[in-house]
Amino acid sequence: MTDTDELARELDREHVFHSWSAQSQTSSLVIASGSGCRVWDHAGTEYLDFSSQLVNVNIGHQHPAVVSGIREQAELLTTIAPSTVNLARGEAAKRIAARAPEGFERVFFTNGGADANENAIRLARLATGRDKILSTYRSYHGNTGAAIVSTGDWRRIPNEFARGHVHFFGPYLYRSEFWATTPEEESERALRHLRRVIEAEGPTSVAAILLETVPGTAGILVPPPGYLAGVRELCDRHGILLILDEVMAGFGRTGRWFAFDGYDVRPDLITFAKGVNSGYIPAGGVIIDEPIAALFDERVFPGGLTYSGHPLAMASIVATLDAMESEGVVEHAREIGATAIGPALDELAERHAVIGEVRGEGVFWALELVADPKTREPLSPAAMGRIKTGLLARKLLPFIQDNRIHVVPPCIVTDDEVDQAIAIYDDVLATALEGES
Structure with a gap:
């Protein structure tokens, strides 16, 4: 132990308020x-x-290339308002869109994954004119107003202040809610359960289904065969948008650029953060399918953040994605x-x-x-x-x-x-x- 380590602990104990913690029981790991x-x-x-x-x-x-990219951008321009045009922002958006399915050309940048999901929910409600968001009990979507209520785990319960959220059980064969014994049974029965929830809630009231492509914090729950394609079919049948949360699963984590690349599914909105720049600077966003983006060509999108597309964050995205590709x-x-x-x-x-x-x-x-x-x-x-x-x-x-x-x-x-x-x-x-x- 050094004096510096002990100073760090002392300052932390005296001044830092930690997330998801009783403050007397936080870690002392420096x-x-x-x-x-x-x-x-x-x-x-x-x-x-x-x-x-x-x-x-x-x-x-x-990673030296990412550190260098941030340093070079800091020497050029450290910050600028999101209403301006900035080359680093455009280059970051171009690289992200290049990894998405055809027709996803526009990116709305946020500060992280929670407000990415927050704004995806906003877009879905505005695009459909509907209110309800369906998401699974075994999920985590972030700690902002609608994102935390979309979350299924215990962190939702003390924070349920947002409206219009309904939860359902997703597939999890090891602890099946559906008495399934095979992946195929789990998929079929989970889809039937979701269909009944949609019918019971009223299909015309549902704006979007929000899913982590591969639920992460909930247990690395790789979806069984046909499940995501089945969710897509239910969405199409009822005019519901599909939001895939790729915040944790995206940008290499599953061995693919996007986790959904391994499944027969095309979302309407894609949320991302984390791996897009390895968290070097806070960044996230929503990749928007063209029909939804086009709705706001003349209509004002009522959302924004001071640091949307922050130059240092954008430079870190460019450097990260370039290094990931070249290496x-x-x-x-x-x-x-x-x-x-x-x-x-x-x-x-x-x-x-x-x-x-x-x-x-x-x-x-x-x-x-x-x-x-x-x-x-x-x-x-x-x-x-x-x-x-x-x-x-x-x-x-x-x-x-x-x-x-x-x-x-x-x-x-x-x-x-x-x-x-x-x-x-x-x-x-x-x-x-x-x-x-």
Whole structure:
């Protein structure tokens, strides 16, 4: 421990109010810097980052091309109003649109994923003249007014101030709400459930269905065959817009530029943030299908943000996407998921009965931990706490959510780093749960 680390902790305790936390119970972990998949404190204690922080540092920490792009833009122009024309903003939008389906040419920039979803909801309501937004219980869409109420998990409940939100159950075969035994059954029954919710709510009252393409914080829930295409068909049948939330799953996380590229589905609105610039500077946005964008050619869009398309954020997007393309980062994420991470996690599950299920793709995986493999009772919070403590003690930064370990390193992770992490998971699961029944 250094004096600098202790100063950081003291200042944090005295002055910083943390999100989603009881303030007396926040972390004392100090991070001073990083490089690639590793971070360290002021004393030089190094950690292997298998959380990507909040699953956003897709290109790794302190990528020199991105740092250079931000520095060059800072020397040219640090900020400008969103009503002006700025080259960095146009270049960022062009690169994002180039990765989207044909017909998605316009990008509305926001400060992050929450207000991306907020504005996608606004666009859907304005475009349809309808009010209701349908989203799943197992979801997280951000912490602004409509986004947090669209969220399905516990964070919604103390924040339910927005109107017009309805929730339904999405597919999750391991804990099926539909008594399904195969992915096909889960898909079919989940779609029937959604159809009945739409019918019960009144199809002409529903503006949009908002889905994470692959729900992230809810458990890396890869959709079963036909599900997303079935949701698209229901939307088309009833004039409902489909918003796909790619905030966590997009820009390489699944081994594809967009997660929905792996499914037979075309959304009407796409939200993004996180991986688009690895979180180096806050940025997000909505990619808008042309028929919706055209509605506002002469009609005023009643939304905006002071920092929409901020030059430093735009420069970081340009540098990130260019580096990801030139270095084959997305292809690497796909390959290392298929050849290293996935097989290693499957082998880990064979050694540890506490692992009830392994699921994921690319660099987007979850280990669901259970107290009993037969009943699938989730592992207790106390046991999960011991696992987290054990991982940190072995200098691995984990992403722990409920009864799961999310294995979510940067897209640039190497085979050696995967091997190191797997060995740590193996050791902790063998020791931290001794005596657990």
